[in-house]
Amino acid sequence: MKYLRFGFVTAPLIGALWMFVIATTVSVAMSFVTGAAFRPGALGSLGLGAVIGLAGLYLSRPWALALVATGLTAAVMAAGLGPVLMGEGVSPIAFSLTALFVGAGTGWPVAVFLKGVEPGALNRHQFEGAVIQFLMGFGYIFFTAIVLIPFYVMVMTSLKNQSELILNPLDFSIDLSKGWGLFRSYVELVRDFRFGEYMWTSFYISVLTVLFTLLFAVPGAYAVARLRFKGQAVFSRSILLIYMVPMIVLALPIYIAFSMTGLRNSITGIVMIYPVTTIPVALYMLQGYFRGLPAEIEEAGLMDGLSRLQVIWKITLPLSLPALASVSLYVFMIAWNEFLLAFMLLDDPSKFTLTRGIASLNSSEIPRQHLMAGSVIATVPIMALFLGLERFMTKGLTAGSVKG
Amino acid sequence: MTVATPPQGTGPLGRREARLAWSLLAPTIAAVSLVVLLPLLAVFWISVKPVELGDLRAPEPIVREDLRGKPEVGGDEATLRYRLRNSSQDGVIRDVVLTDSWPAGLQPVELDPRCSLEGSAFTCRFGDWPGGYRETLNIPVIVSQEFLDAGTEVDDTPASLTGKTTSVLTSGEFTFANFVKVFDGGEFWSVLGVTLFYTVFGTIGALVMGLFAAMLLNHSFRGQGVLRGLYLFPYVAPVIAVAFAWILLFDPFSGSANRLLIQMGVTDTAINFFGQRPLALFSVTAFEIWRYFPLSFLFILARMQSIDHDMYEAADMDGASPFQQFWYLSLPMLLGILSVLFLLRFIWTFNKFDDIFLLTGGNAGTRTLTVNVYEQAFAVSNIGAGAAVAVVIFLCLILFSIFFFKYISREEGL
Numbered sequence: 111m112k113y114l115r116f117g118f119v120t121a122p123l124i125g126a127l128w129m130f131v132i133a134t135t136v137s138v139a140m141s142f143v144t145g146a147a148f149r150p151g152a153l154g155s156l157g158l159g160a161v162i163g164l165a166g167l168y169l170s171r172p173w174a175l176a177l178v179a180t181g182l183t184a185a186v187m188a189a190g191l192g193p194v195l196m197g198e199g200v201s202p203i204a205f206s207l208t209a210l211f212v213g214a215g216t217g218w219p220v221a222v223f224l225k226g227v228e229p230g231a232l233n234r235h236q237f238e239g240a241v242i243q244f245l246m247g248f249g250y251i252f253f254t255a256i257v258l259i260p261f262y263v264m265v266m267t268s269l270k271n272q273s274e275l276i277l278n279p280l281d282f283s284i285d286l287s288k289g290w291g292l293f294r295s296y297v298e299l300v301r302d303f304r305f306g307e308y309m310w311t312s313f314y315i316s317v318l319t320v321l322f323t324l325l326f327a328v329p330g331a332y333a334v335a336r337l338r339f340k341g342q343a344v345f346s347r348s349i350l351l352i353y354m355v356p357m358i359v360l361a362l363p364i365y366i367a368f369s370m371t372g373l374r375n376s377i378t379g380i381v382m383i384y385p386v387t388t389i390p391v392a393l394y395m396l397q398g399y400f401r402g403l404p405a406e407i408e409e410a411g412l413m414d415g416l417s418r419l420q421v422i423w424k425i426t427l428p429l430s431l432p433a434l435a436s437v438s439l440y441v442f443m444i445a446w447n448e449f450l451l452a453f454m455l456l457d458d459p460s461k462f463t464l465t466r467g468i469a470s471l472n473s474s475e476i477p478r479q480h481l482m483a484g485s486v487i488a489t490v491p492i493m494a495l496f497l498g499l500e501r502f503m504t505k506g507l508t509a510g511s512v513k514g
Numbered sequence: 515m516t517v518a519t520p521p522q523g524t525g526p527l528g529r530r531e532a533r534l535a536w537s538l539l540a541p542t543i544a545a546v547s548l549v550v551l552l553p554l555l556a557v558f559w560i561s562v563k564p565v566e567l568g569d570l571r572a573p574e575p576i577v578r579e580d581l582r583g584k585p586e587v588g589g590d591e592a593t594l595r596y597r598l599r600n601s602s603q604d605g606v607i608r609d610v611v612l613t614d615s616w617p618a619g620l621q622p623v624e625l626d627p628r629c630s631l632e633g634s635a636f637t638c639r640f641g642d643w644p645g646g647y648r649e650t651l652n653i654p655v656i657v658s659q660e661f662l663d664a665g666t667e668v669d670d671t672p673a674s675l676t677g678k679t680t681s682v683l684t685s686g687e688f689t690f691a692n693f694v695k696v697f698d699g700g701e702f703w704s705v706l707g708v709t710l711f712y713t714v715f716g717t718i719g720a721l722v723m724g725l726f727a728a729m730l731l732n733h734s735f736r737g738q739g740v741l742r743g744l745y746l747f748p749y750v751a752p753v754i755a756v757a758f759a760w761i762l763l764f765d766p767f768s769g770s771a772n773r774l775l776i777q778m779g780v781t782d783t784a785i786n787f788f789g790q791r792p793l794a795l796f797s798v799t800a801f802e803i804w805r806y807f808p809l810s811f812l813f814i815l816a817r818m819q820s821i822d823h824d825m826y827e828a829a830d831m832d833g834a835s836p837f838q839q840f841w842y843l844s845l846p847m848l849l850g851i852l853s854v855l856f857l858l859r860f861i862w863t864f865n866k867f868d869d870i871f872l873l874t875g876g877n878a879g880t881r882t883l884t885v886n887v888y889e890q891a892f893a894v895s896n897i898g899a900g901a902a903v904a905v906v907i908f909l910c911l912i913l914f915s916i917f918f919f920k921y922i923s924r925e926e927g928l
Contacts, residue, residue: 134778137778138774141774141777142770147777148777149777149778149779234835234837234838235835235836238835238836239836242836242837246729246730249726249727249729249730250741253726253727253730254741254744256804257744257745257747257748258744259763260748260756260759260763261747261751261759263759263762263763264755264758264759264762267762275768276768278773279765279768279769279770279772279773280770280773280774280777282770325541326541326542327542329541329542330538330539330541330542332538333535333536333538333539337531337532337535337538338528338531338532338535339531339532339535339536342535345539347919351915352546352550354861354862354865354911354914355550355554355865355908356864356865356867356907357865358865358867358884358887358888358904358907359553359887359904359907359908360549360550360553360557362557362560362887362891362897362901362904363553363554363556363557363560363901364549366556366560366897383549385545386545386546386549386550387549389542389545389546390546393542418534443750446752447751447752447753447754449752449754449868449872450867464752465752465754468754468758469754472758481758481762482759482762484755485756485758485759488752488754489752489755492750492751492752493750496743496746496750497743500739500742500743500746
């Protein structure tokens with residue numbers, strides 16, 4: 111460790127590692143965008159990165175180092191040694207873009223990482239500062255990549271056709287000349303596979319689930335949070351306990367009971383069962399929030415002659431609108447994404463929810479872009495809703511602990 | 515002089531409050547016990563029963579009636595035919611009785627000894643029907659003109675059959691064969707091993723990744739909100755959508771990931787990520803980590819933002835380096851939330867079913883206990899064995915919960 115703590119060791123090391131990270135990232139990104147063969151060259155990127163790292167010790171302005179790095183990268187890449195190696199048939203535009211991204215993507219951050227680093231011996235602060243900066247940069251790239259790639263693949267696959275995909279699974283470039291023809295899978299799903307209906311079914315089942323859940327959970331949560339009765343402590347514990355019971359254990363007897371009573375294969379059965387799976391979560395989240403509300407306001411209401419129920423309706427509920435919003439959003443998300451029960455209980459294609467509909471697309475006869483188009487149809491509404499109301503969501507999730 | 519004593523026990527106000535509390539909780543208690551407690555009891559009951567998937571449909575006597583031979587004028591002879599059968603191949607139906615109401619104008623020539631006709635009420639007593647029983651009952655009848663004029667059909671008044679059946683579910687027949695089957699051979703231990711691997715590494719992985727992601731976002735910078743929203747995507751998207759996206763991405767024949775790896779020279783041949791031992795287990799664990807790191811990241815971030823910043827300034831003054839600050843300040847502050855998250859995620863990962871079921875269907879050495887429930891109950895159609903596995907899961911869960919509550923009482927909630 112001690113020998114690493116010299117500027118002329120630390121800087122090239124960080125430069126080399128960072129250039130390798132950037133070269134890999136750019137290769138993956140360019141491959142995904144153009145479908146051509148890009149790959150990082152380990153020696154080229156490590157070597158050039160080390161040089162850029164050393165240069166970073168003396169060039170402390172990010173733009174200056176970025177400029178130098180881009181020039182160096184382009185030169186080395188033109189010689190065919192570069193940090194990114196390319197297959198044949200790569201256009202000059204793609205070449206220069208790659209050089210630009212790799213060069214600037216290495217130069218600028220490396221200058222930032224090495225801000226406090228001097229050529230000579232470093233103290234722990236300087237050394238660890240640089241390492242942490244490097245790790246953070248890596249973290250941003252890593253997390254963004256692992257989150258985005260599956261969604262990117264999902265969306266792009268849904269816009270292509272089977273033969274194109276098998277020919278080159280990396281080629282996600284889109285032929286814009288097809289115009290609306292790009293959305294063929296979506297049109298077919300809605301027209302031939304009744305996905306419009308499924309979406310509507312999923313939507314109203316989720317809304318009904320939210321309503322029923324709130325109807326049950328609000329009074330229950332209020333009682334647990336505010337009223338004194340024997341067994342209150344035990345009760346608030348057992349709520350947590352209940353949402354640790356795995357769904358698959360319950361699904362078996364529910365399947366049997368529904369088969370015997372004829373509720374299987376009916377929306378009524380689903381609407382009966384979904385709220386019960388969400389009530390404990392909602393109750394737990396809400397009671398946490400109710401506890402945080404000042405009791406004095408409610409007591410004032412009681413003194414002024416309101417009954418308890420009126421207090422809940424006129425004081426507690428208006429005060430807890432944000433919590434109600436986040437609980438509703440969360441319950442909606444659970445119901446919309448629910449797969450296991452829908453899969454086990456619904457067999458009739460006219461009554462499918464979206465998730466059940468997607469499961470039915472998973473067969474070798476149906477092309478894969480349909481499967482992905484179905485996934486996009488299920489994912490986009492919930493993401494849009496979530497991004498729009500993200501603030502409520504993050505607050506609500508952390509307000510009470512939440513089932514995953 | 516009277517001595518003032520504090521009131522003993524609960525007063526009328528207190529009682530009224532408790533009554534209100536219970537009535538507010540009553541709907542929840544009723545619903546939860548109906549859908550959680552009752553099924554739990556049912557699982558225990560079924561686990562000691564020899565039940566197969568086919569036994570769920572109770573045997574039923576079935577009848578179809580029609581009039582054969584076209585009678586044209588009054589006095590013609592025809593045959594009233596009842597086709598009878600037992601719907602089940604192996605379930606016995608006892609004391610089968612057929613009742614029907616004959617339309618006016620049919621005169622039987624000869625009645626089966628088991629049947630009787632009083633007025634228009636026609637009754638037959640068949641006794642017991644074994645499984646797979648079939649019979650066609652032909653009754654020659656004289657048709658009167660009155661019947662033909664009325665134009666009624668014989669099945670306008672449908673015949674009804676009653677019989678007693680015993681379902682395995684309610685009979686007094688018990689067996690431990692299900693548990694014997696579950697614990698038999700090495701399979702159970704390998705399933706348990708897979709479950710523990712998946713649970714332990716899935717939980718720790720999600721926590722570590724969550725901690726890393728939380729540290730990235732514990733600064734304010736432009737675009738922080740967007741990144742935070744983005745990093746929650748895996749958790750928010752429907753599991754079925756992301757699972758299929760992963761399957762497609764890692765497909766051995768036409769998946770992008772494999773093509774990328776080959777192109778980069780990491781591997782020569784395509785890797786079957788979800789289809790070969792032991793790689794499939796690592797892959798599903800990676801999926802679990804990927805999908806649930808957002809949850810840990812959210813909780814850890816919330817806790818991080820509530821840590822007082824002065825502490826770090828003081829540490830800076832005292833010369834603590836960034837890593838030392840993390841190790842000696844941040845981590846101890848986060849230990850509470852980390853341990854609570856660990857326990858919760860441990861239990862939930864242990865219970866997880868959908869992810870593995872969708873990714874591998876429990877093949878290639880990825881069968882966990884929960885997948886085994888489904889496998890036994892529906893793939894092998896042995897509901898009893900499935901319930902037995904469910905009982906095992908539930909017992910493990912109780913064990914975890916005891917530990918959890920002992921621990922969390924010190925942690926004071928989440």
